[in-house]
Amino acid sequence: MARTFPAPDDQLGEALHLLKITGTLYCQAELTAPWGIDVPALDGLMMFHVVTAGRCWLELDGREPLLLQPGSLTLVPHSTPHRLRSALDAPSSPLFDIPVELVSDRYEIMRFGGGGEPAQVTCGVVEPDHESARRLVAQLPEVLHVDTWDDGDASWLHSTLRLVARESVAKKPGGEMVLTRLADVLVVQTVRAWLDSAPEARQGWLAALRDEHVGRALIAIHRAPEKNWGVDSLAREVGLSRSAFSARFTDLVGESVMRYVTDWRLQLARTHLGRSTEPLSAVAHRFGYQSEAAFSRAYKRTFGVPPGSARQPADVDWRTVRGPAA
Numbered sequence: 001m002a003r004t005f006p007a008p009d010d011q012l013g014e015a016l017h018l019l020k021i022t023g024t025l026y027c028q029a030e031l032t033a034p035w036g037i038d039v040p041a042l043d044g045l046m047m048f049h050v051v052t053a054g055r056c057w058l059e060l061d062g063r064e065p066l067l068l069q070p071g072s073l074t075l076v077p078h079s080t081p082h083r084l085r086s087a088l089d090a091p092s093s094p095l096f097d098i099p100v101e102l103v104s105d106r107y108e109i110m111r112f113g114g115g116g117e118p119a120q121v122t123c124g125v126v127e128p129d130h131e132s133a134r135r136l137v138a139q140l141p142e143v144l145h146v147d148t149w150d151d152g153d154a155s156w157l158h159s160t161l162r163l164v165a166r167e168s169v170a171k172k173p174g175g176e177m178v179l180t181r182l183a184d185v186l187v188v189q190t191v192r193a194w195l196d197s198a199p200e201a202r203q204g205w206l207a208a209l210r211d212e213h214v215g216r217a218l219i220a221i222h223r224a225p226e227k228n229w230g231v232d233s234l235a236r237e238v239g240l241s242r243s244a245f246s247a248r249f250t251d252l253v254g255e256s257v258m259r260y261v262t263d264w265r266l267q268l269a270r271t272h273l274g275r276s277t278e279p280l281s282a283v284a285h286r287f288g289y290q291s292e293a294a295f296s297r298a299y300k301r302t303f304g305v306p307p308g309s310a311r312q313p314a315d316v317d318w319r320t321v322r323g324p325a326a
Helices: 008-016 130-138 155-170 175-197 204-210 214-223 231-238 242-253 257-273 280-286 292-303 318-322
Strands: 021-032 036-039 046-053 056-059 066-068 072-076 082-085 101-104 107-113 118-128 144-147
Touching: 008 175, 021 175, 046 155, 046 175, 066 072, 072 175, 118 175, 130 204, 144 175, 155 175, 204 214, 204 242, 214 231, 214 242, 214 257, 231 242, 231 257, 242 257, 257 280, 257 292, 280 292
Parallel strands: 021 107
Antiparallel strands: 021 118, 036 082, 046 072, 046 118, 056 066, 056 082, 072 144, 101 107
16 A cells, blocks of 8 residues: 655644643743843753733843743743743843742642732743754744733633643642643644744745655654664665665754664654653664664664663653742
């Protein structure tokens, strides 16, 4: 049976599946002017802010301040330090110096400010699966901003935030998973809006995904990393000659076909090892290696350490992120 592939636009949809969220912390901030919060770099983490009442300013060094209005959703994907303030001249305090009420392991409430004009901001800290999402995350700008009022309908955002609040206090079985999936929705919606409108979303790896031939090859690799892929087999898969396919792939992706295949397999294996107790021999076969020895050599050549070193918890311990409760 002939292999079927999504249309070029849907290939971008498959790329969004790479934004796997493995940890989530929500903070409901109830703020009164004047107030300001200095958010430090949180290595390997992404942060989003949703203004549900009032307004505030978001500031990053070297950029014009961004006014956040009710119904806006802003994503800071690269752990960039930034500041939220009620006004551009308002004093600010370090995030971790501000006391919070811990509702659950994944949800906290912050009440802070000088007693003036109120604002409410829902903030989320998420840990994306960087080993498989790194190419998509790497192409995102420092800030992504979506005004949900632009299309006249912010109901999806408000409904999602209501579910976040409900799940955070219910403490039902599976609640942590639900909170993580809701973060998926918020992050993916923001990235989707950027993909639809930003010129830079049509460059590099994302442009390769949109390409009729190279995009199909990338999807084939992503769907079946264990398959014995080669330049010839992938060229046949997408209906190009070997030389034409190889040149087009390198031009759009920025690296050779087989370098991409190897790198993709090993990045996926690294993530899998952090979450599984599966024997190394089984992991090797899962990601296209015929022997554990060949897999171990390739892994150490790429990462500088043996694959066994990746056996560690994948989730974030949020107590080490925030520190002891104030």
